[in-house]
Amino acid sequence: MLLSKSCVYGVQAAIYMASLPRNEYVSIQEIAGKLNISFHFLTKVLQNLTQAKLLMSYRGPNGGVALARQASDISLADVIEAIDGGDIFKECLFGLPGCGVADPCPAHENWTSMRSRLQHLCTSLTLEELGKRANQLNVRLANADAPMNPAMLLAVMNSKNKPVGTE
Amino acid sequence: MLLSKSCVYGVQAAIYMASLPRNEYVSIQEIAGKLNISFHFLTKVLQNLTQAKLLMSYRGPNGGVALARQASDISLADVIEAIDGGDIFKECLFGLPGCGVADPCPAHENWTSMRSRLQHLCTSLTLEELGKRANQLNVRLANADAPMNPAMLLAVMNSKNKPVGTE
């Protein structure tokens, strides 16, 4: 895959946040539940985004994470680079270090042009746009495969000391 | 990385073969030496290409592998698909199974167009063309980093029961 799984999770979470009507703190539990991602794993992924200043986080009850800038001011490329690093947009197709005009691989020319198209795409796609699209009918953000449970049930199941069956 | 390491090795080996003046059996030792790849690992990778009928192989002294078709009739995409599978040219950016027009992810449109460009590029780049380029001055095929040894020395070092120091 082009993107690591961590990166995909981070992107999905970012788009989810951008798809909300207002930019408030959302708990990672909620995001993980909606996107059907492991809560603990997502937590770590989002820590990257927080450190990269793309998200802000807040601890304690009613805490969570929120976009640190306007959704229109964060690009897909920003999120990808924060998690997978900028190599995707710089690297040789064959991963050869130092591949460049002076010392190219046989696919250098073709690949650089391809790569810059990719970079342009990711740079121009904003979270705002992606969030809008995520809200459209029949557009989905994540793999809705296995669990039939609504997000809240999942969240309850993940929490450790709350007795279930008391609603 | 877009391509797995196995895939890169396979592509490099295929281009190397195509860069030779004539399509003869070349030992995997020689290829591994020239490209600075682990011999045993490359052997396994090239077995994929042999099974996919892109290479033919011959055992015993003076044996090796050779292109099974004309270099002009094998595309980069052929090699990539034989090793990494066709998913690269089909998969959703986020790896969502079933992502398509009926049930798209927010990046579906942009990505499919990107992806088909990529596929077109890889399909139209032939081993012949890449092999020619590999023969040009200052174009290199592999990471020539560490070992200063010429390929033959490497080959000798790799062989197990030949005493070294008898040249």
Next chain:
DNA sequence: TTGTATTAAGAGTATTTTGTCTGAATAAAT
């Protein structure tokens, strides 16, 4: 001021990918 809900940090586990090694099969050369 104690409990509770949250993120942060990091140790630990599982899975996949990458790389190594050994032995078998094959075919040429001696």
Next chain:
DNA sequence: ATTTATTCAGACAAAATACTCTTAATACAA
């Protein structure tokens, strides 16, 4: 026939990636 050079097959090891769990820090609420 025996030796030698090669690919083939598959077990094994190491490294990278993906995932789980536990504990700490923080901040709100009762």
